[in-house]
Amino acid sequence: MKSEKTIAWVLLLVLPFGFAGIWRLQHGIDAQRESLSQERDDVLLRSGKLVKVMSLEYAPLLADIYWTRVVQYYGNKHVRGQANLELLWPLLDITTTLDPNLLISYRFGAMFLSQAAPAGAGRPDLAVQLIQRGIQANPDYWRLYEDLGFVYYFDLKDYQKASDAFLEGSKKPNAQLWMRVMAAKVAAEGESFATSMFLWKDIYDSTPDPSVKKNALQHLQLLKVKGDCKQLDELADEYAKRYGKRPARMSEMVQAGLLRGIPGDPLGFAYIFGEDGKAELNLDSPLLEQQLLLDRYK
Amino acid sequence: MRRVGVVALNTFREAVRDRVLYNLLFFALLMMAAAVAVGQISIGIEQTVIVSLGLTAISVIGLLISVFIGVALVSKEMDKRTLYALLAKPVRRWEFLLGKFAGLVLTLAVNTAAMAVGLLLVMIYVKHSLERSDAVVLVAVYFILLKLALIVALALLFSCFTTPLLAILFTVGFYIVGLYVQELRNLPVEVMSPAMSAFTKWLSYLLPNFENFNVMAMAAHGRAVSGALILQNTLYTVVYCTIVLAAAAAVFSRRNLK
Numbered sequence: 001m002k003s004e005k006t007i008a009w010v011l012l013l014v015l016p017f018g019f020a021g022i023w024r025l026q027h028g029i030d031a032q033r034e035s036l037s038q039e040r041d042d043v044l045l046r047s048g049k050l051v052k053v054m055s056l057e058y059a060p061l062l063a064d065i066y067w068t069r070v071v072q073y074y075g076n077k078h079v080r081g082q083a084n085l086e087l088l089w090p091l092l093d094i095t096t097t098l099d100p101n102l103l104i105s106y107r108f109g110a111m112f113l114s115q116a117a118p119a120g121a122g123r124p125d126l127a128v129q130l131i132q133r134g135i136q137a138n139p140d141y142w143r144l145y146e147d148l149g150f151v152y153y154f155d156l157k158d159y160q161k162a163s164d165a166f167l168e169g170s171k172k173p174n175a176q177l178w179m180r181v182m183a184a185k186v187a188a189e190g191e192s193f194a195t196s197m198f199l200w201k202d203i204y205d206s207t208p209d210p211s212v213k214k215n216a217l218q219h220l221q222l223l224k225v226k227g228d229c230k231q232l233d234e235l236a237d238e239y240a241k242r243y244g245k246r247p248a249r250m251s252e253m254v255q256a257g258l259l260r261g262i263p264g265d266p267l268g269f270a271y272i273f274g275e276d277g278k279a280e281l282n283l284d285s286p287l288l289e290q291q292l293l294l295d296r297y298k
Numbered sequence: 299m300r301r302v303g304v305v306a307l308n309t310f311r312e313a314v315r316d317r318v319l320y321n322l323l324f325f326a327l328l329m330m331a332a333a334v335a336v337g338q339i340s341i342g343i344e345q346t347v348i349v350s351l352g353l354t355a356i357s358v359i360g361l362l363i364s365v366f367i368g369v370a371l372v373s374k375e376m377d378k379r380t381l382y383a384l385l386a387k388p389v390r391r392w393e394f395l396l397g398k399f400a401g402l403v404l405t406l407a408v409n410t411a412a413m414a415v416g417l418l419l420v421m422i423y424v425k426h427s428l429e430r431s432d433a434v435v436l437v438a439v440y441f442i443l444l445k446l447a448l449i450v451a452l453a454l455l456f457s458c459f460t461t462p463l464l465a466i467l468f469t470v471g472f473y474i475v476g477l478y479v480q481e482l483r484n485l486p487v488e489v490m491s492p493a494m495s496a497f498t499k500w501l502s503y504l505l506p507n508f509e510n511f512n513v514m515a516m517a518a519h520g521r522a523v524s525g526a527l528i529l530q531n532t533l534y535t536v537v538y539c540t541i542v543l544a545a546a547a548a549v550f551s552r553r554n555l556k
Contacts, residue, residue: 056477057357057508060515061350068340068347101519104342209341 048097055098063099066091070105074112075211078119085121088112092130096137103141106134108212110147114155119215124155143206145169146179150199153186163187178202193227218290221266225281225291228263232271232279235259246277301389302397309401310408313367318405321359325413328355329420344424349518352417353438357514359413360406360446361473367405368453369465371398372550381555392547399454399543406446414439431520437528438517444535445511449473451539452506455546458553476508506538 055062070091077085092109095102112120114127131148138144145165152162163186170179178198185195200223204216232250235258240246247253250262250271262270269285281288313319329352336347372395375381384394414436421435422428452472456465483502490498510531513523 053478053481056474057512057514058350058354060346060518061354064340064343064347064350067343068336071340099515099518101515101521102343102346104346108341212341 048094051094052098059098063095063102063105066095066098067102067105070095070109070112078211085112085117088121089123089126096130096133100133100137103134103138103144106131106138106144107147108209110151111212111215114151115215116155124151127151127155140172142169142172142175142179145172145175146202149182149186150203153191153199154196157191159186159190193223197223218287221287222291224266225287228265228271229279232263236273236277236279246273248273248277301393302400305384305389305394305397306400306404309371309398310404313402313405318363318367319409319412321363322409322412322416325355325359326416329416333420333423345421346518348420348424349417349435349438350514352413352420353435353442353514353517356410356413356417356439357442357445360410360442361449363409364402364406364446364449365453365466365469365473367402368450369457369462369469371402371454372457373462373465376555385555391551395454395458395547395550396543399450399539402450403443403447406450407443410439410443410446429520431522434513434517434520434523437523438513440528441511441513441531444531445508448506448508448535448538448542451542451546455542455549458546458550472506473508476506477512478509479505479507480509507534510534 051062051066052059070088073087073091074085088109092105092113095105095109099105110127110131113130114120114122114124116122128148128151131144131151134141134144135148145168149162149165149169152158152165156162163183166179166186167183169175170177170183182195182198185192189195197220200216200219204213204220207213207216232253235253236246239253239256239258242256247256250259250273253259254262264270265281265285265287267285267287269282269287271279272282274280281291329348332348332351336344340347372381375384381394385391417435417439418428418432421432449469453465453469456468460468479502482498482505513527516523
């Protein structure tokens with residue numbers, strides 16, 4: 001009886017102190033491993049068909065798991081600002097082979113693939129391939145045609161194919177009216193400010209995902225900046241005509257009556273004139289970093 | 299038929315006493331964890347993953363029960379020698395087998411129904427409401443139950459003439475082969491001799507086709523399943539189970555129990 005009590009007391013002491021020690025040790029081990037950590041992303045099985053055969057009858061669940069891997073892989077790379085997304089395609093390939101009806105994987109997958117680094121993998125060709133595979137499996141889903149048009153319009157700058165995609169999608173059940181309008185507009189004008197704004201706005205309004213929403217918002221803000229700078233440059237030309245020299249500061253245009261006040265970007269930071277005399281983002285504006293990143297990978 | 303009912307009811311009671319239904323707790327925990335976690339780590343597949351995970355869990359838990367308990371239905375009675383006392387009463391061997399089969403199918407039905415209710419509750423938690431198209435989830439659950447009934451019949455057949463371990467291997471083997479019956483039918487004819495081609499085709503109709511019951515992807519995407527398929531799968535299971543149970547009864551009636 002006495003020995004049992006002793007064991008109980010020893011256990012009471014050993015368990016908390018033991019696990020406290022384990023907790024501390026694990027932290028130490030984690031720190032060591034982090035310093036040794038290497039990039040160990042890998043997709044061991046690259047054949048979607050093989051994975052599907054091996055999944056027995058549970059392919060839909062496995063597709064969900066692979067899609068989660070895609071999101072995690074993309075998210076981790078995105079957070080670290082890494083441009084190398086070479087495993088994105090094999091992961092998406094397996095996901096869509098396992099579940100050809102997982103629409104979200106085509107829609108977001110194409111976006112992850114098509115956009116220039118660091119926002120995406122910079123592989124619009126693979127994005128087109130992915131969406132076309134999605135259209136084959138889900139021919140009546142009009143949003144996939146919208147996505148195809150989007151990739152052709154923004155990333156491949158192939159306006160005829162973009163127009164064809166919008167037109168084809170407009171014939172599908174429940175397609176929005178603007179798809180037909182967009183088909184005509186893109187065919188006639190190619191890339192335009194209004195079309196770009198509309199397409200990004202649609203992505204912004206329709207996506208349920210906060211990270212994609214944020215990305216769409218950044219594009220909308222940068223498009224707005226582009227439009228503002230173009231207008232400011234036109235006003236600066238006007239100023240140059242009047243005074244024989246380009247303005248060095250925005251305040252000069254205000255004093256000349258060309259502007260009511262000093263204009264700001266969508267985040268409220270005042271625009272400035274650069275060394276070349278062109279309007280540009282303020283050096284303090286967070287949008288500048290985004291703009292530089294996009295320009296760098298263009 | 300009353301005797302079959304008595305054996306079935308006792309088989310169900312025995313399963314409950316053996317705490318078979320405790321798996322429901324595991325299922326509930328799994329679904330609760332999934333409902334909370336999925337939204338955090340993925341994009342736009344909350345409902346899909348809940349349905350896929352729920353149906354997979356129902357299927358896997360049911361499979362484990364039907365294979366392991368199905369095989370033990372006869373062998374356990376023989377090991378404990380309770381079978382001799384039972385057969386000394388006016389119960390025919392086929393009635394005993396049929397009762398055992400019905401009892402385990404009843405256990406599986408109760409278990410599956412409870413898990414289906416759990417799945418629907420988690421769906422309500424994730425989606426905040428249920429739609430008409432969600433009824434396909436119940437169809438998928440029903441198909442899983444049909445599949446499990448077929449597996450119980452196979453397990454019972456194998457346990458009538460071989461050891462429990464071999465019976466488990468045979469049942470699992472038939473289940474896996476049954477998932478690829480369609481592939482067997484689609485083998486490239488041009489690389490095989492006509493006789494081989496005819497044999498594989500014949501074999502593909504002889505083996506149980508478990509792919510018939512797989513509508514998990516349709517359920518996950520809320521796509522309707524036709525009434526004709528429900529009827530055909532029900533008839534397929536009834537006919538196939540009848541064949542397998544008749545074979546099992548034939549084997550068991552000739553078995554020397556000494």
